[in-house]
Amino acid sequence: MKLTILGGGGFRVPLVYGALLGDHAEGRVTQVVLHDLDAQRLSAVTRVLAEQAADVPDAPEVAATTDLDEALRGADFVFSAIRVGGLEGRANDERVALAEGVLGQETVGAGGIAYGLRTVPVAVDIARRVARLAPDAWVINFTNPAGLVTEAMSRHLGDRVIGICDSPVGLGRRIARVLGVQNPAEAWIDYVGLNHLGWVRGLRVAGRDELPRLLADPGLLGSFEEGKLFGADWLRSLGAIPNEYLHYYYFNREAVRAYQEAEQTRGAFLRDQQARFYAEMRNPDASALKAWDATRAEREATYMAENRESAGAGERDADDLSGGYEKVALALMRAIARDERTTLILNVRNRSTLSVLDSEAVIEVPCLVDANGAHPVAVDPLPDHATGLVCAVKAVEREVLATADSGSRTTAVKAFALHPLVDSVNVARRLVDGYTAVHPGLSYLK
Template sequence: MKLTILGGGGFRVPLVYGALLQDHAEGRVTHVVLHDLDAGRLSAVARVLAEQAAGVPDAPEVSATTDLDEALRGADFVFSAIRVGGLEGRANDERVALAEGVLGQETVGAGGIAYGLRTVPVAVDIARRVARLAPEAWVINFTNPAGLVTEAMSRHLGDRVIGICDSPVGLGRRIARVLGANPKEAWIDYVGLNHLGWVRGLHVAGRDELPRLLGDPDLLGSFEEGKLFGVDWLRSLGAIPNEYLHYYYFNREAVRAYQQAEKTRGAFLHDQQARFYAEMRNPDAPALKVWDDTRAEREATYMAENRETAGAGERDEDDLSGGYEKVALALMRAIARDERTTLILNVRNRRTLSVLDTDAVIEVPCHVDANGAHPVTVEPLPDHATGLVCAVKAVEREVLSAADSGSQATAVKAFALHPLVDSVNVARRLVEGYTEVHPGLAYLR
């Protein structure tokens, strides 16, 4: 089975390959094709993968190419993890937004809109090529903003594109752990959009254990989200929000923390990864060790500004491993082998949330089998969550419209309608600022 990884020179690709190395069953991935526009980055990641595979007799073969069509032909699965504009683009997203006093995070607020505007045209081109060159392939999308990009691709690939994210997985795992439950045996009632969802229940043997957590202040304050949001706010919500909702509930504090930080997250990662790829140019460098040391630093500093604002302290050691690669592997297994499972995924709504249309991509538990991912019927969201979901989905639709039409006015509308952008004039200046620093937005007129 052939897996093509788009963004194959990306820093987190070894996580995916590491998960593949643990799969020895019949029908596993036997050939991995790395595609990237940067041959140097491809070479660096290929070295890390080669060291990972040492001593594994049935390790998937790895090849690399800068030719997208070549990479896609014959693929059974396509894993998309591209970053249009690179980490320099992410740093610029943050800088332009913070200069206007609004959030520049890569998936939330102004930064997420800017990232989406330059990513959607590229993702749509990829989707069209997949439909032409590998029509039977399944696309697993991890490219951010994941929900928005998945929806853009679904207009050309239908249900054969599925978005994944590690945030809901990590959240469910933390809640189960603090309740003394096995995450694999728990049903997580999670619903929303990507980076905009809530856990409303955690069911073990038919019993919802979340009320026990919400009713115990000490237990509730003992894990990441309790420290991040505060016990009182979680009890008021009656749910555990995705960590990215901290940007909404504590926006002023988050913006101030980012403005006062020595470096934004994007700038930090840009410099850190530049060092990694530079070191990889040394043929004697221990590739896997250098990568692993860099990854540990990256994970430990994740959402550091938010945790500092909340006084949450350092991340727990158990939370320093991603998880998206495990979701991707479980998804591929379920489809390729009909190994039925349940995963929280980004899929078309169908009739899951009545407040959204059938084609809107949402993030919910899905039953997965050889025919793909099927969203599970969920209870309606409370009004406060419904309002936020509908507002952000409306913004995503304006981003898709702007990307399709090239309309600068529609791009301004997308920024202006976002709950975290507080003025139409700010929205206009954001579009001006972003078009100045991003060549990929030259299509907006």
């Protein structure tokens, strides 16, 4: 099979290739094509992959190209992992928002809207090209904001585009570990929401829901990442375990203050860190894999550092530093390609899963996956407080999509102003002014 990775010069591509190297079954990926607009980044990542594959005799062949159409032709699967505007764009997203006293995180609040506004037109163009050049391909979307971008692409690809995120998987794994579940894969995770806006409402093992046992034990609640972030009292009040990104909603003032007081924003940190890595790759004698491993370890250890500091949560546990989105992607690809039926938490079209949203809305829920794609399972309705957040944020996503279609600056202002974390229409107007001033990718707004 041929796998095309868009954003193939991206830092996390070796995670995907590393997962592929462990797959030796029939029907596996034998050809990987990396596409990126930056030839230097492609060269650096290709070096890392070559070192990864050095001792693997049947390693998938790797090719690299800056020609998008060439990369897409004949693809069986397409991983979309692009970053429009690069990490400099992410740093600007954060800076402009924080100057207005609102959150600039890349998927949540003002920063997520800005990122979506410049990413959706590019993602739509990719979807149209896939439909024309590789109509039988399945697109697995990593690109943030993952739910929004997946919904934009689904308007052209239907159910053949599926969004993935490792946050729900990591959350379920941490809960299972704390509860002493021997094999987390055997646990059913009742997780419902949007990307970066979901809640675990139950964790069933052999038909028994073990979550009440966790919620009743302050010691257990305080022993893992989300318990430290949110506090045992708040988790018991909710009766659920929220995705870590909900810390930006439940503790917004504290999060914004921590980001404003930080020496660097997350985007600026990653921009500088990865610039050092790619610069080091210009040295032909440097070990690409060693440099990449060291950079990745630092990246994972500092993930959501400001939130943990504001909550007094301390350092991340070593078990939480391994990521996992590449494993989700490989499991999804195997299930479709080989009809290896499995259950995964994915971003897919709602159909009739959540009655408060229409059938085309992309949501994040457990799905049964087989050769025909991902099928969302029936879930219980969300409580009112969660329904309100989900509906409000989905409405904002729809305004972003409408802006990308129309190029209307007025609609862009509406998208910002309607977000729960933007507290003024005047702030929304200044955000649009600030973002259009720094992002060439928003020049389409009139």
